[in-house]
Amino acid sequence: MAIAVSVDALIVGGGIAGLWTLARLKQAGYKAVLLEADSLGAGQTRFAQGIIHGGTKYALTGKITASSEAVADMPALWRNCFEGKGVLDLSKATLLSDAHYLWSTSSLTSRVSGFFASKVMRARTNELDKTERPELFRHADFKGQIYALDEPVFDAMSVVRAIAEPLMDSIVAIKGNTVKYDNDVLSLQSQDDQDYEFSFEKIVLTAGQGNEALLSALGLQQPEMQLRPLKMVMLRGGLSDMVFAHCMGGSVNPRITITSNRDQHGAVVWYLGGQLAEEGVERSDAEQIEQAKAELAELIPWLDQSKCQWATLDIDRAEVKKPGTKRPDTFFIEQRGKVITAWPTKMALSPLMAEHVLEMINNEKIPCVEETGLPVWPGPDFAYLPWNEETRWSM
Ligand SMILES: Cc1cc2nc3c(=O)[nH]c(=O)nc-3n(C[C@H](O)[C@H](O)[C@H](O)COP(=O)(O)OP(=O)(O)OC[C@H]3O[C@@H](n4cnc5c(N)ncnc54)[C@H](O)[C@@H]3O)c2cc1C
Numbered sequence: 203m204a205i206a207v208s209v210d211a212l213i214v215g216g217g218i219a220g221l222w223t224l225a226r227l228k229q230a231g232y233k234a235v236l237l238e239a240d241s242l243g244a245g246q247t248r249f250a251q252g253i254i255h256g257g258t259k260y261a262l263t264g265k266i267t268a269s270s271e272a273v274a275d276m277p278a279l280w281r282n283c284f285e286g287k288g289v290l291d292l293s294k295a296t297l298l299s300d301a302h303y304l305w306s307t308s309s310l311t312s313r314v315s316g317f318f319a320s321k322v323m324r325a326r327t328n329e330l331d332k333t334e335r336p337e338l339f340r341h342a343d344f345k346g347q348i349y350a351l352d353e354p355v356f357d358a359m360s361v362v363r364a365i366a367e368p369l370m371d372s373i374v375a376i377k378g379n380t381v382k383y384d385n386d387v388l389s390l391q392s393q394d395d396q397d398y399e400f401s402f403e404k405i406v407l408t409a410g411q412g413n414e415a416l417l418s419a420l421g422l423q424q425p426e427m428q429l430r431p432l433k434m435v436m437l438r439g440g441l442s443d444m445v446f447a448h449c450m451g452g453s454v455n456p457r458i459t460i461t462s463n464r465d466q467h468g469a470v471v472w473y474l475g476g477q478l479a480e481e482g483v484e485r486s487d488a489e490q491i492e493q494a495k496a497e498l499a500e501l502i503p504w505l506d507q508s509k510c511q512w513a514t515l516d517i518d519r520a521e522v523k524k525p526g527t528k529r530p531d532t533f534f535i536e537q538r539g540k541v542i543t544a545w546p547t548k549m550a551l552s553p554l555m556a557e558h559v560l561e562m563i564n565n566e567k568i569p570c571v572e573e574t575g576l577p578v579w580p581g582p583d584f585a586y587l588p589w590n591e592e593t594r595w596s597m
Contacts, residue, residue: 204389204397208571209233211563212388212402214381214416215409216373216582217247218358219546221365222556223406224372225290230560233571235400236369237390239378243362243585245410247549249434249517250358251461251475253302253446254280254550256351273532276550277352284354289553295364296357298463303336303447304456305348307501338443343504348447355446355461358549359587366584374398375582378412383420386540394580403568406542406559411520413543425536425543426523433482433516435474435494436589440509444470449501455480458497463587471589487514513594521545537562 211227213220216238227234238244256277282288284297330348332340339348366373376398380391388400405420407413414427444462451457459476474494482490491512498505522534522545533555535544542559546552588594 204399205577206399206401207235207577208401209235210402210568210570211235211404211406212237212400213406213408215245215407215412216242216362216366217245217408217410218243218250218362218365218549218552219410219544219555220406220408221362221369222290222552223408223544223559224369225365226556226560227563228369228372229289230564231570232563234372235576236373237376237381238373238582239376239409239412241583241585242366242373243359245412246517246519247358247362248585248587249515250549251459251473252298252356252358252361252549253459253461254354254356255548256353273548273550276553277354279553280356280550281354283553284356290365292356292361292364294360294367296360297354298357298444298461299355299446301350301446302353302355303330303339303348304351304450305339305346305447306450307346336443336445336447338445338502338505339447341504357463357587359584361549363584370581371576371578373581374579381416381419392579393582396579398577398579402540403571404540404542404563404566406544408544408546410545411518413520413545417541417543420541422538422541424538425534427545428521428523428527429518430521430527430529431483431516431518432475432479433485433490433514434479435482435490436471436513436515436594437474437494437507437510438465438469438471438589438595439511440506441470441472445472448476451477458501463589465587466590473589482514483516490514511595513589515588515594521547533558535559535562 210232211234213224213236216236220236224234224236254277255273257273283290283292286293330350335348375393377391377393382389391397407416409416445460448456448459456476458474458478461473463471465471478497521530524530530547533546533551535558544555544559546555
């Protein structure tokens with residue numbers, strides 16, 4: 203027999219957006235439950251480079267854009283959470299680097315010097331002399347400029363764990379293909395085959411790429427979604443430095459964005475994104491690896507690549523649809539009746555997105571259901587970071 207559960211808010215999707223929203227709604231006293239069809243973080247979140255952008259990347263043209271305005275407060279907000287004084291407690295998360303860096307090679311400097319000298323950049327960055335640079339850029343062969351950006355970098359899955367672990371009694375592992383909506387009730391099966399019938403005042407769709415199918419199950423065709431693919435590159439073996447830096451290539455997108463982490467054996471892994479990953483979707487895996495090797499050889503010629511093992515990784519970013527598949531300027535939320543659809547656009551913007559969801563629900567003054575306790579249900583696992591999946595390294 204199906205177990206009937208009545209909640210104020212049902213959240214679907216346990217990536218960074220859904221989890222942050224769950225935490226904020228519960229703090230505000232709502233009876234909220236989150237449904238996850240795979241493992242927590244399994245969508246885009248575990249693939250994120252973890253950079254909490256402060257907008258500098260988007261100001262690369264020298265102009266403040268809507269994107270750079272929206273994200274400007276995010277580094278301070280996330281840092282406060284990490285220090286245990288913010289809206290959520292992220293003190294158990296892993297801060298990989300307190301700053302992200304921006305460098306130009308000597309050959310690029312002339313092309314981008316106007317940008318480096320611009321007022322926008324002077325207000326947001328801090329040029330480093332040799333003693334202040336990260337180890338990799340203290341090498342005698344480094345001839346460019348390097349700036350520190352006020353952009354902390356987090357291990358994305360450690361953030362997922364820090365938020366989810368105290369809330370596991372409100373998170374259900376479900377079978378995604380069993381979800382049906384009829385007569386205002388969402389029926390589904392949990393991963394241990396128990397049937398549930400959820401009634402709710404609001405349903406918040408934070409399922410990333412899964413939002414499209416959920417909207418359709420709820421009888422909605424809007425808002426429309428877009429996918430923007432990336433072909434990321436990972437390398438490990440013989441790397442000693444943890445690097446967190448964008449290389450400026452004279453366009454809006456950094457030519458390459460490097461973040462680092464350690465794999466389960468403690469080895470340093472570099473994770474490469476930026477223009478390399480955007481343009482790499484046109485390349486085969488082998489071509490993309492050759493391109494990454496060539497880029498690193500040109501941009502960091504003193505790096506010894508001889509012991510490196512390489513892998514590529516194809517992943518789509520799911521966002522609200524924009525004309526010409528352009529990147530949305532900021533997060534997206536929209537309400538149609540009981541359904542709130544949300545895409546954070548960036549992990550960094552999830553707190554802001556969640557605040558708007560909370561405000562939307564507060565404004566509705568929904569009649570809160572009586573807190574009757576929740577059934578004991580199976581909780582989902584946590585997803586793996588991609589470099590800890592050994593099969594990816596088989597090339
Ligand atoms: C390669 C890459 C690098 C990135 N780097 C950064 C960065 O450095 N900084 C930054 O700010 N942002 C970054 N981003 C963007 C960021 O990762 C995303 O904006 C963010 O993770 C989206 O989170 P989400 O919770 O909306 O979606 P997701 O993380 O995709 O989570 C959706 C969840 O919903 C679940 N789900 C799907 N369908 C259903 C269903 N029917 N029922 C139940 N559950 C369902 C999925 O299993 C998944 O767990 C990056 C993205 C990519 C791809």
